[in-house]
Amino acid sequence: xxxxxxxPKDAAVEIRNLSRRFGAKPALDDVILAVGRGVVFxxxxxNGAGKTTLIKHLLxxxxxxxxSVRVFGLDPVTHPVEVLGxxxxxxxxxxxxxxxxxxxxxxxxxxFYPKWDAAYAEQLRDQFGLDPSAKVKNLSRGECAKAxxxxxxxHRPDLLLxxxxxxxxxxxVRRDILEAxxxxxxxxxxxVFFSSHLLDEIERVSDQLAMMVNGxxxxxxSLDAVKDSxxxxxxxxETPQTSPPALAGVLSVNGGGREWAxxxxxxxxxLKAAIEKAGARVVDEGVPSLDEIFVARVGAKxxxx
Amino acid sequence: xxIHISPNDGVPIYLQIVKQVRYLVAxxxxxxxxxxxxxxxLAQQLVVNPNTVARAYLELExxxxxxxxxxxxxxxxxxxxxxxxxxxxxxxxQRADALLxxxxxxxxxxxxxxxxxxxxxxxxxxTQK
Numbered sequence: 001x002x003x004x005x006x007x008p009k010d011a012a013v014e015i016r017n018l019s020r021r022f023g024a025k026p027a028l029d030d031v032i033l034a035v036g037r038g039v040v041f042x043x044x045x046x047n048g049a050g051k052t053t054l055i056k057h058l059l060x061x062x063x064x065x066x067x068s069v070r071v072f073g074l075d076p077v078t079h080p081v082e083v084l085g086x087x088x089x090x091x092x093x094x095x096x097x098x099x100x101x102x103x104x105x106x107x108x109x110x111x112f113y114p115k116w117d118a119a120y121a122e123q124l125r126d127q128f129g130l131d132p133s134a135k136v137k138n139l140s141r142g143e144c145a146k147a148x149x150x151x152x153x154x155h156r157p158d159l160l161l162x163x164x165x166x167x168x169x170x171x172x173v174r175r176d177i178l179e180a181x182x183x184x185x186x187x188x189x190x191x192v193f194f195s196s197h198l199l200d201e202i203e204r205v206s207d208q209l210a211m212m213v214n215g216x217x218x219x220x221x222s223l224d225a226v227k228d229s230x231x232x233x234x235x236x237x238e239t240p241q242t243s244p245p246a247l248a249g250v251l252s253v254n255g256g257g258r259e260w261a262x263x264x265x266x267x268x269x270x271l272k273a274a275i276e277k278a279g280a281r282v283v284d285e286g287v288p289s290l291d292e293i294f295v296a297r298v299g300a301k302x303x304x305x
Numbered sequence: 306x307x308i309h310i311s312p313n314d315g316v317p318i319y320l321q322i323v324k325q326v327r328y329l330v331a332x333x334x335x336x337x338x339x340x341x342x343x344x345x346x347l348a349q350q351l352v353v354n355p356n357t358v359a360r361a362y363l364e365l366e367x368x369x370x371x372x373x374x375x376x377x378x379x380x381x382x383x384x385x386x387x388x389x390x391x392x393x394x395x396x397x398x399q400r401a402d403a404l405l406x407x408x409x410x411x412x413x414x415x416x417x418x419x420x421x422x423x424x425x426x427x428x429x430x431x432t433q434k
Binding site: 040175178179182183185186200201203204205206207223224227232286287288289290291292 | 310312313314315316317318319345348349352353354355356360
């Protein structure tokens, strides 16, 4: 039931030291990731952080320049049929053939997947409220996303791969997508890999997550471990401070004078000992949201650069 | 069983579930012997990861709030009453702290707060009749 960060031998996804450059610009920088089966894995990062590039490697659309990529133990570039047959993919662009009708789109896609479940597809079509005779070009943005999601789900893939599934969608469709993610893992423990910049979604549905900044993984682990190792502390100094307190483990500092709020990473008792040594005491402590952790991490990264 | 999750307030989701189930038991909205939904059902209902629900249930089981019966589901514990009373007092303590803090901000003396509580109690009993 419990997932930990060490991947089982039969990991759904395993990426070792993957690096990629587009011209002089590094897009992926020594990425190491492992996603066990039955896990919901959330990839967090700002636009341009390298999430889509990473996902394209999983699909075999990009070849590793250095390092290796394995999906169910296979290289997606050399085994495209085996790998793609087990992946349900929803791209951020949702490039659907505009001239088709919804029922034609279903029949067309079905031809590519021996494991296509027509009854399930019909159930999803009905649940998503998609009119079978509607032309794809006339679908709304939300309906397009639902149609894309239907195509990704209907062959009951072992790995559901979603690139920014919620991007630009209203809350109702976003909920449909999250429900599909949960149903996928609840139902036979299949694996979900999705990227998002909506941290509350990641917090809601993931077991494991990784945060990407400028092509690098800056933080990865189980959601519980990430939450447990970060703290939001309010420090109070005896005398007003003119500059933010420099403490080990602190990722971001906010405030002024006597009171400063910090987001920090590490063991709480060690942090508190260091804080006391710096002449302050902790007046409030709490668990930061994933959003706060991410903002603090991105800020910390750009400070170091 | 109605539970509301807000992923943005920092409190881990499993803990939000734990707290709310405890609250439902303490307030009597869940009674001893009531069945709580299976992990998969609640996960789909709340749209949260099933492992999160599993962790919450484990925590509730360890605390004696619920009991797992093999092969049949998870139920609110029969022996819940002394614990439930502690829980009830804990909930009230939080409210009392908030009230006292507010009173201090508004410069209202403790005696006045107590007097106000008595007055409100009278109003409440009168309207309930």
